[in-house]
Structure formats: C-alpha cells, structure tokens
Amino acid sequence: MSASLYLSCLWPGLPEIWWRGRLASLPLAIGFALAVNLFLIVGWIYPDWLSGGLFWMGTLVGFGVWGYYVARGLRELPELISPRTVSEEPDRFGDAHLAYLKGEWQSCENYLTTVLAIEPRDPPALIMLCAVYRHQGRYEDADLLLGEISRLEVADAWWVELDAERRRLRRQIAAKSESEEHPKTDQNEKQNASNPADLTDSAANLDVQPDSRSAAA
Template identity: 25%
Template structure:
C-alpha cells in the first residue's frame, strides 16, 4: 500500500499521520489539541451533565468536531500538496544530476543538488549518505559526521550502517 494511502488512513486521529511521517512536533500539537477537546466533550456530555450548561456542552462538542475536521483537512492538504512523493520525479532528476556532478568532480554543484533534494524530502537516507561522502571528499569532517549521523537516524539509513561506521572510524569517531 502506498505511503500516501497509509497517511490518509491515519488521518482518522489528528496528529497521528504527522508523527508517523516525521513531523513530530506538529503531530503532537494536533493530537494534544484534539484529545483535550474530545475529553472535554465526553466529560460535559457524560459526566458533568448537570453542572455544565447545554450551550457549553454544545460548544465543546463543536470545538472537538472542528478540531478533528481541521486536523483532517491539514493532513489531506499536506498529503496532496507537500508530501515528498509529489516531488519524486524532480527528486530523481536532481539525484541523477548530483551524481553526475559528483563523478565529474564538481563538488559545489553536487552539494547544491543534494541539499535541494533534502529540502523536498528530509528523510532521504541515500542523499544524506552521498552528501556525507561528498563532505568527506571535500575535507569537511564536521559536516560529514553530521550528515552520516542524520542518515543513521532515518529508517532507510540502516542499510548504510557499515559504510557509515567505516567512514566515522576514519574520521576518528567510531
């Protein structure tokens, strides 16, 4: 099942798709806001039925529903307009260009393209690995370490573990 479909399915609980796709802070804000409004609606409807006015109960319920709709709308907007899959063809083109520049020794052109890819998809472990290798090649050890460590933190970075461990050992940080 494509990642976009999973994210859309997770939209039933606001914030969950954001957490799952790497936007933890936004996801926790949405989830916390929705949970608070939903809890308030449940409490006013089922527990404090006589202590709270019907107008406040209706308002809290509408607020919970509005929070859910807003979370759903934001997630669907993000999936359709901002998700990295939307830029896949452009990312692949940039990746080919970056690799070509790297092989020809045009380090700055390759670096710029790798960084463009990361602005579109910050979870691209292959690009981070190549960027770290480029920083090694251009004798920028601190930036290489940072790129390699970011790569290892990503789900797709585990396939590069051996290569990154070797590079970090050469840099003196194994």
C-alpha cells in the first residue's frame, strides 16, 4: 500500500469518512478542525485570552489526543482500505464466482453475503449479487441494489459493468413483460416445438414428396 495513503491519518476522523463513508466520524474531524483553529487563534492572534501556562498545558493535552487518533488511524487504515485482504475470515469471492458460472444461484448468493459481511462496499461482489438476483427473477431487488451501488464513490470505476448489468436487467424485465402479455402464443409455440407428432409428420411429408415425383414421372 502506498505510503501517501497514510497521510489521511494525520487528520483524525478523515480516514473513516474518506475510505468508508462513515458519517459517525464527522464530529471527530470537525472537532479536530476547531481545535486547530482555536490553537492558532489563542496562540498567535489573541494570546491574551489565556495565560501562557494554561495555553501550553492545553497544547500538550491536544497533541496527546491527536497522537492517539493518528496512531489508531495508522493501525486501522489497511482494514479500512481493503478489509478482505486483512480479514481473518476466508475470502469466498472465488467460490461465489465459481458457483455463478455453474448457475448455482443460491450458493452464489450465500458466498456473496459472506464476502459483503466483511466488505459491504465491494463493487465486484455487489454487481455479481445484482446478476444473481436477476437470474432468480428478483428484479426489484436487483434494481434497488444497482441504485445503491451507483451512489457509492468506490463504484465510479465500475460504471461500464454497472451499465451493462442495468441493460441486461431491463432486457430481461421487458422480455418477461412481453411473455406475460402474450402467454397463449408463447405456450402454443412451445407445444409445437416440443410435439414429436408434428415433427414426425413434417419429416414424413419431406420423405414422401420425392417418391411422389418419381412415381408421377
């Protein structure tokens, strides 16, 4: 992991907001900004507001708190950026991919649920789960999940895959609607295609015609 990524840890609360979108860390980030501004104002702009001893005591306490959050951020950053690589749980994404290729939709969904329990914002796993929903006929779930993925900033690099999955979902929904509008026609076509008597009669007619022509000749 690039060393430049650790610079975000210098601002307490920023790594959680930046990499995970955790708004619960927003008060900490705002509090740090206010503390820095207060330090600059009281220390250099209006130094008469506090006595020198009280100011430096507060400064030492502030640096201690800042150091604690920086150390915690440095320790937790790998898990924030790529939790699947540092998790003690086995990565089931490969198993989910294999189950998807086999058409085992329920097994694939179970594996993906395990993956997303570790990394809820993983675009490949989320997009594959949309495809599983589509194959299962759960079109509303797939559409809702696609909307949620589109709102994730980490999914911006996956816009091609998202657009392709959205088109597949729309085609499948349209095909289902069309089949529901013409159920009798589709049923008759299936019966004709699967009726062995019709196929035998057609083959018989093809065999008879050459004999008839030769007899007439």
